Amino acid sequence: MRTDELIARLALDARPVRPLPEPRMRATLWLAASAAYVLLLIALMSPDPARLAGIRAPRFWLEQLAAFATAITAAVAALASVIPGRSRRAWLLPIAPLLLWIATLAWGCIGDVTGKGLGGMTVYSDWPCLVAMMTGAALPAFIMAMMLRRGAPLAPRATGAFAALAGAALSSVGACLSRPAPHPTAITVVAWHFGTLLALVSIGAWTGGRLLSWRVSPSMWRTS
Amino acid sequence: MAEDEGNDFRSLMIAANGGDADAYARLLYGLAPVIRRIVGVDRQFVGADAVEDVVQDVLLSIHTVRATYNPDQPFMPWVFAIARHRIIDAGRRRVRLGSREVEFDEADVTFSTADPNIHDRDVFDMDALRTAIERLPNAQRQAIELLKMGELSLREASAATGMSIGALKVAAHRGMAALRAKLRVR
Numbered sequence: 386m387r388t389d390e391l392i393a394r395l396a397l398d399a400r401p402v403r404p405l406p407e408p409r410m411r412a413t414l415w416l417a418a419s420a421a422y423v424l425l426l427i428a429l430m431s432p433d434p435a436r437l438a439g440i441r442a443p444r445f446w447l448e449q450l451a452a453f454a455t456a457i458t459a460a461v462a463a464l465a466s467v468i469p470g471r472s473r474r475a476w477l478l479p480i481a482p483l484l485l486w487i488a489t490l491a492w493g494c495i496g497d498v499t500g501k502g503l504g505g506m507t508v509y510s511d512w513p514c515l516v517a518m519m520t521g522a523a524l525p526a527f528i529m530a531m532m533l534r535r536g537a538p539l540a541p542r543a544t545g546a547f548a549a550l551a552g553a554a555l556s557s558v559g560a561c562l563s564r565p566a567p568h569p570t571a572i573t574v575v576a577w578h579f580g581t582l583l584a585l586v587s588i589g590a591w592t593g594g595r596l597l598s599w600r601v602s603p604s605m606w607r608t609s
Numbered sequence: 610m611a612e613d614e615g616n617d618f619r620s621l622m623i624a625a626n627g628g629d630a631d632a633y634a635r636l637l638y639g640l641a642p643v644i645r646r647i648v649g650v651d652r653q654f655v656g657a658d659a660v661e662d663v664v665q666d667v668l669l670s671i672h673t674v675r676a677t678y679n680p681d682q683p684f685m686p687w688v689f690a691i692a693r694h695r696i697i698d699a700g701r702r703r704v705r706l707g708s709r710e711v712e713f714d715e716a717d718v719t720f721s722t723a724d725p726n727i728h729d730r731d732v733f734d735m736d737a738l739r740t741a742i743e744r745l746p747n748a749q750r751q752a753i754e755l756l757k758m759g760e761l762s763l764r765e766a767s768a769a770t771g772m773s774i775g776a777l778k779v780a781a782h783r784g785m786a787a788l789r790a791k792l793r794v795r
Binding site for chain 1: 625626627628629630631632633634637638641661664665666668669670672673674675676677678679680682683686687688689690691694695698
């Protein structure tokens with residue numbers, strides 16, 4: 386097909402389109418829907434919601450705050466990464482809250498070792514948290530995928546990784562808040578929550594490379 | 610000058626996203642040479658014969674993701690970002706395909722020796738060939754006329770003649786052998 390013919394075909398398809406809102410606005414919408422879902426899961430899974438009010442450890446709440454901030458900033462990064470011409474500075478946004486999250490966990494590990502000795506480094510089995518994280522990340526990831534498909538797949542692997550990081554971080558908060566008792570050691574959170582998070586980010590990067598592609602209508606492309 | 614052009618394109622894009630087909634056509638016709646220049650810079654990377662394909666890829670991509678253009682932002686950086694990514698995609702595709710394909714010059718003859726390349730020789734006396742075909746047995750003549758001259762498929766020739774596909778194959782083979790013998794073509 387000649388370029389002139391292609392342009393004529395494209396012009397025929399010039400339907401009105403609504404410009405996408407800014408990534409921050411879209412991230413807010415994603416967060417509203419996803420947080421409502423995670424809160425619902427917390428309400429359904431938590432046997433004793435009053436337990437949360439009794440948690441006084443500032444490290445616990447700082448950890449949840451950092452994970453929550455990681456989720457928001459990763460969502461902004463994912464949604465900004467599908468807008469052509471946007472600065473990639475948005476990609477750096479999740480670094481600070483992620484480092485804070487890691488720091489709170491390191492703080493917890495050090496506290497466990499100083500308080501319990503080497504027993505503080507025991508990794509306990511935590512399958513319920515893994516299931517809670519997978520369940521909690523499912524809908525946010527789906528909503529994010531739908532939102533990302535309206536954008537341009539400029540860096541699909543990075544976009545997929547950011548999207549998965551956003552969903553996994555948010556679901557990690559949900560998993561921690563819905564537990565009947567605190568984690569016995571911080572290293573258990575590192576192993577199970579961060580292990581699940583890394584697995585989900587890897588899956589997100591892999592899936593993003595395959596799912597996010599330039600969707601071009603075959604009727605317009607080299608049909609003659 | 611370039612800034613004015615960018616502003617014009619931006620106005621056209623805003624109108625196009627509002628559904629103005631004329632503005633959209635003017636925008637794309639105006640953008641095509643700009644994109645061609647951008648892609649042309651990287652023609653070594655994408656392949657000189659693929660430049661126009663990449664230009665079309667970029668135009669299609671612009672069309673597909675036109676909702677991502679924010680009217681409050683400059684237009685040309687948005688176009689350049691799409692073009693840059695599509696050029697990289699095309700270059701990667703070329704490298705990937707190049708690692709699996711072997712290029713060779715298009716041969717103008719079927720064989721390297723002269724004997725089998727009979728087009729330049731005077732063996733094709735069309736009258737003699739026509740006469741030879743007419744003198745073939747009826748089934749062989751029909752098979753040659755339909756399958757070789759008419760380029761029908763075996764199924765179509767079978768439907769036209771009522772002969773089975775197997776019988777057509779045999780008749781065509783025997784007819785060709787008879788013609789070779791009569792015309793003394795190896």
